Amino acid sequence: QVQLVESGGGLVQAGGSLRLSCAASGRTFSTYTMGWFRQAPGKEREFVAAISWRGGTTYYADSVKGRFTISRDTAKNTVYLQMNSLKREDTAVYYCATRLQSSRLQSSVITKVNSYDYWGQGTQVTVSS
Numbered sequence: 001q002v003q004l005v006e007s008g009g010g011l012v013q014a015g016g017s018l019r020l021s022c023a024a025s026g027r028t029f030s031t032y033t034m035g036w037f038r039q040a041p042g043k044e045r046e047f048v049a050a051i052s053w054r055g056g057t058t059y060y061a062d063s064v065k066g067r068f069t070i071s072r073d074t075a076k077n078t079v080y081l082q083m084n085s086l087k088r089e090d091t092a093v094y095y096c097a098t099r100l101q102s103s104r105l106q107s108s109v110i111t112k113v114n115s116y117d118y119w120g121q122g123t124q125v126t127v128s129s
Contacts, residue, residue: 002026002098002118009094009123012086016127020081022096022120033099033110034079036070038092038125045095047111049081057105063089086127093122 008020024031035050049060049070058070069082079096097116103109 002028002031002100004096004098004118004120006094006096006120006123009125011126011128014086014088014127014129016086017082017084018086018125020083020094020096020123020125022079022081024077024079024098028077030100031098032102033105033116034070034072035097035099035110035116036079036081036094037097037113038090038094039122040092043092045113047113048094050105050110051079052105059105059107059110061111083125086125088127088129091125091127093124095122096120 003025004022006022012018031053033050033052036048037045038048039045047061051058051070051072067085072079097119099115100117109115
């Protein structure tokens with residue numbers, strides 16, 4: 001069992017930056033992949049970025065590639081999402097999630113909501129112009 005708590009959301013103007021954090025506790029050694037997803041009102045939850053916990057390999061959605069950076073601090077059991085050049089389209093509730101099975105960071109697996117076992121409560125990110 002893994003508990004996840006997101007933080008760092010808030011209001012930011014277009015073009016600005018924000019850093020999200022997700023602290024994990026519990027059976028953290030069971031974690032293979034950590035992912036960030038987001039969900040805007042009336043829309044489906046969509047994949048943003050993922051990182052393999054052991055190797056640090058990353059994968060990004062095309063919509064955020066080059067602007068967002070996912071990273072992890074294994075000593076602190078924390079994953080981060082650095083968001084730069086924010087756009088209005090980035091406004092959403094951002095969730096972190098953990099996958100407890102190996103997937104070799106295959107995009108067909110780690111980009112899917114159903115591939116993850118535990119989720120945080122979410123943190124709101126609002127980008128204004």
